[in-house]
Amino acid sequence: MTIPTISSLEIHILAALGGQEYYGLQIVDRVKAITDKSISLGSLYTTLHRMEKKGLVKARWGDTNEDRAGARRRYYEVTALGHKALTETHRLVTHALDLQPKPGHA
């Protein structure tokens, strides 16, 4: 199985999702809380759509309410492949950091 490469925004989203299931606004709030970065709903949903196609997340339709005027929420959850991609990215970053010269060593 080939593990897809992931962008920084995809990493943020995977980190925000963790092991839970969240919908758009909750993900935006969690990304803000974790990284202190604001992301637009437009970039969030196009990225989530791409991640869904790559198999990094899975989604299901949820509920609606009066505020949403009939538009349903869509809940996202990290898949096993998404978890593997995140783990692989972590391994690569750790490896790259290990190759860097330590402070104080020329």
Next chain:
Amino acid sequence: MKGRPVWFAIRVLSEGRKGVVVLLTNTTGVVTPVRIAPTALVEARRTAADLVRIDVEGLHDSNVPIVGLQKLGLLSRSNDHTWLETVTYFIPRQISEPWLGDIRETRSRMRRQGYSRRWIEAATASQMVALVVHWTWERVWDLITPFKNRSAARGD
């Protein structure tokens, strides 16, 4: 008197799609709920003090003297959301529907927090531009890099 709009100010408590529902208190103290259809709303503006001025055609024909007004449900969102739905017409439902719902939820949240109508419209417009730009960029990227299709990079 017929055809002359009536102006008044009401406190914002909530918002609905089916127009405005107000409680009209007549001179004898009887409170009557009246729903004002979205089409009867000539103009509606939110003020910084969380009041809404609405210009309504025909309310004066009800023969109910307006002594006091109390609000139950507010402005129709059918008008100010039509353009949003139009914008998302060419975008897949998996993106457009939850995006539209989140935008509506955000707008309601901002109204409750007392943001002005102009500020809410500006925030919505920026979100809309972000969606269109990101979606267009995704499509263009897939077109110019068929050998490295990010949307079809599923690894199983």
